Amino acid sequence: MSRRNAGARLDTALGWGAAPGPVAFAARVLLYLVLVAVFSGPLIALLVSAFGPVTDPTRLTLIPRGLTLDNFAAAIDRDVLRYLANSFIVVGCGLLLQILVSVSAAYALARKRFPGLQLVMLLILSTLMLPEEILAIPLSLVLADVPILHVNLIGTLAGMIVPVGAWAFSILVMTEFMKEIPAELEEAARLDGAGDLRIFWSVVLPLCRPALGVIGIFGFTMIWDQYMLPLLVADDAAQFTLPLALRTLRSDDQVGLGVLLAAALLALLPSVLAFLALQRQFMRGLTSGAIKG
Incomplete structure (x- = not known):
């Protein structure tokens, strides 16, 4: 040949x-x-x-x-729209908080040098290795009495939002992406009199749009599919998110399979739409590491 x-x-x-x-x-x-x-x-x-x-x-x-449309009408009668609204509130606020925490922590880890940097990275990475079942009881105790503030978040949507505000995966992705940004850009901005906040907002963050697309899609999916956290926090059916409500609908003998599938379709569509909206940035973020150097 x-x-x-x-x-x-x-x-x-x-x-x-x-x-x-x-x-x-x-x-x-x-x-x-x-x-x-x-x-x-x-x-x-x-x-x-x-x-x-x-x-x-x-x-x-x-x-x-x-x-x-009878299946959807029956699903609406079962308060599926309320559960859908709860899910949107949790994923919207939780994802915004998660992105803010991720980009802030990543900027400090990628662009700054301080004692114990490697230890901090190791601790962040170690949180990915702990399954939700192990964290369930400690998390419920913390949410029942938040340290320092002494606020009870059990039975509130805030109790589902705060725990997802920091995710090690998003922090690590943003950190590795920010490390690839040339230091010369930051030095040039400092010569022009820009401070850390201005450099972060005007120089570093605009270059991280592909990585923001990646953590946006994965973060949205992670928060939207949460089952254990709403199960721990919600103490009333009015606080259920849609994934948790699907389990309730499935256990109800009076709900037909068509109604359950209609609710499942409503639970699936937001993730698909989020990917379609961010797919360009997502693909750029996945391929940017392959074309560097």
Whole structure:
């Protein structure tokens, strides 16, 4: 095999890019159809079943029949809109707080040098290794009596917002991204008389938009999918977020599967819309490390 042909066969994962003929074409089409069916099939079944009657929970269909909004009407009667509003409040305030904490902590860790820097990074990294089940009881005790302030956040949406304000993943992503920003830009700004706050706001932060897209999408998904935290904090059904309410709806024998799927579709859409809104920054953030240097 010549070098040119060998390089061509490496253009695709299986070397099919250089394989002519109807057999190779049919194999590629079949593989693509299988992948599409595996990844999009459950989503299509969810979409169709949410807008149609579900008579047999073991046989979800991909073909829409008798489309109706009755499932959504029944879900609204079950206060799904209130749970959805609670989720939006928690994710909106929590994500804003998380981004503020992440960029501030990352600027200090990436652009400053102080004793114990490595220890601080190790402590932040160690929080990623603790499962939620281990933190559940200590977290509930802290929220019941917040140190220094001595405020009880149990039974409030604030109790679901404050714990997600600092996430080690977002801090580490922002820290590594800020480390790649040339120090010459910061030095030039200091020569112009800019202070730390002005450098952070006008020089460093605008260059971190790709990383902000990454932590924005992952942070939104992490907060939106929270189940353990609302379960610990909420002491009334009026404080439930949508993921927690889905579990309640599932355990209610009077709620049909179609209503549950309609509520699940409402829980899925915000994450999809958030990714579509930030996908450009997200892709730039994922690929920026590959093109540096």
